[in-house]
Amino acid sequence: GATLTLIGLESSCDDTAAAVVRHASGARPEILSSVVAGQTDLHAPFGGVVPEIAARAHAEKVDICVEAALAEAGVGLAALDAIAVTAGPGLIGGVLSGVMCAKGLAAASGLPLVGINHLAGHALTPRLTDGLAFPYLILLVSGGHCQFLMVRGAEDFTRLGGTIDDAPGEAFDKTARLLALPQPGGPAVEAEAAAGDPARFTFPRPLLDRPGCDLSFSGLKTALLRARDALIAEKGGLTRADRADLCAGFQAAVRDVLVEKSRRAITLYLQEGPDSPAIAVAGGVAANASLRAALRVLAEEAGLRFVAPPLRLCTDNAAMIAWAGIERFRAGHCDDMTLAARPRWPL
Numbered sequence: 393g394a395t396l397t398l399i400g401l402e403s404s405c406d407d408t409a410a411a412v413v414r415h416a417s418g419a420r421p422e423i424l425s426s427v428v429a430g431q432t433d434l435h436a437p438f439g440g441v442v443p444e445i446a447a448r449a450h451a452e453k454v455d456i457c458v459e460a461a462l463a464e465a466g467v468g469l470a471a472l473d474a475i476a477v478t479a480g481p482g483l484i485g486g487v488l489s490g491v492m493c494a495k496g497l498a499a500a501s502g503l504p505l506v507g508i509n510h511l512a513g514h515a516l517t518p519r520l521t522d523g524l525a526f527p528y529l530i531l532l533v534s535g536g537h538c539q540f541l542m543v544r545g546a547e548d549f550t551r552l553g554g555t556i557d558d559a560p561g562e563a564f565d566k567t568a569r570l571l572a573l574p575q576p577g578g579p580a581v582e583a584e585a586a587a588g589d590p591a592r593f594t595f596p597r598p599l600l601d602r603p604g605c606d607l608s609f610s611g612l613k614t615a616l617l618r619a620r621d622a623l624i625a626e627k628g629g630l631t632r633a634d635r636a637d638l639c640a641g642f643q644a645a646v647r648d649v650l651v652e653k654s655r656r657a658i659t660l661y662l663q664e665g666p667d668s669p670a671i672a673v674a675g676g677v678a679a680n681a682s683l684r685a686a687l688r689v690l691a692e693e694a695g696l697r698f699v700a701p702p703l704r705l706c707t708d709n710a711a712m713i714a715w716a717g718i719e720r721f722r723a724g725h726c727d728d729m730t731l732a733a734r735p736r737w738p739l
């Protein structure tokens with residue numbers, strides 16, 4: 393079969409990234425390079441991603457990332473078959489930087505452009521890492537995403553449900569802030585929770601009483617805030633044990649909700665009659681050991697293969713964009729210079 397080599401560009405949130413992926417049909421894809429330039433330090437003083445700062449940093453770094461990705465892969469533009477770029481959804485300034493850089497490369501080289509939906513990039517990653525066959529189920533859980541997708545084809549996604557308010561990573565980050573723990577909150581809360589009693593505080597399990605796969609995390613934050621303030625009012629402050637118990641209770645609530653909604657998503661998915669049933673989890677929150685372990689047990693009980701790609705490919709990166717480009721290009725799709733950057737772009 394034909395071998396395809398694509399460069400991918402990603403700049404939709406707070407990471408600027410470029411990567412080169414090669415795939416001979418029938419063989420395992422190869423990540424020849426994957427460069428990610430983060431912006432955490434730039435945004436840290438502001439307690440969140442500042443769009444103008446993100447846009448400027450992407451504009452400054454995208455060319456450097458492209459050069460580094462080509463150099464690391466040991467290929468020039470002439471060795472490529474196409475240029476894949478995240479065309480949305482995301483912060484428009486960042487998406488524009490990536491799309492304009494990709495158009496410049498396409499104009500200079502004559503190579504075709506392939507516009508990629510960032511969420512499709514995440515959703516197709518388990519095929520890059522583990523060769524999953526369609527249809528499979530994926531739970532995207534990060535600071536910005538929370539949804540169940542049934543992936544039927546490279547361009548065929550069905551959203552089974554998702555958060556109606558915050559993403560779970562945001563809730564972890566907010567919890568850390570409320571408890572004076574460092575950012576990003578997920579790892580800090582998980583570390584504290586290890587020494588805590590998850591039964592001391594019972595936090596709500598939002599939307600479990602309602603059918604379907606939708607989730608909600610904003611009420612959980614409020615419950616945590618109340619429990620914290622009650623402790624402070626009672627004794628003037630939090631002990632180490634209080635903090636650990638709050639973290640453990642919070643983490644257990646997030647995990648229970650995600651696991652129960654995953655159970656429902658699996659039921660819907662199995663109605664499709666997949667030949668090789670599988671569920672994948674991706675996004676920064678997939679790093680949570682307690683969540684991962686619970687999802688693995690759930691999957692195995694339901695007879696599904698459980699796949700958790702390496703974290704560097706679950707969080708924002710450009711290898712997933714190059715790979716999604718390969719899948720789309722193989723299916724005969726490509727774009728031209730009219731490719732638009734889209735702040736909103738539902739799958």
Ligand code: KG4
Nearest residue numbers: 534535536561576577578579676677680707
């Ligand atoms: O995918 P990601 O790197 O970036 C986007 O959200 O786009 O995810 C980052 C999120 C943060 O909210 C972070 O607190 C959370 O993932 N996270 C975790 C853990 N590690 C990272 N949440 C829970 N447990 C963890 N161990």
Ligand code: ZN
Nearest residue numbers: 510514707708
């Ligand atoms: Zn993402």
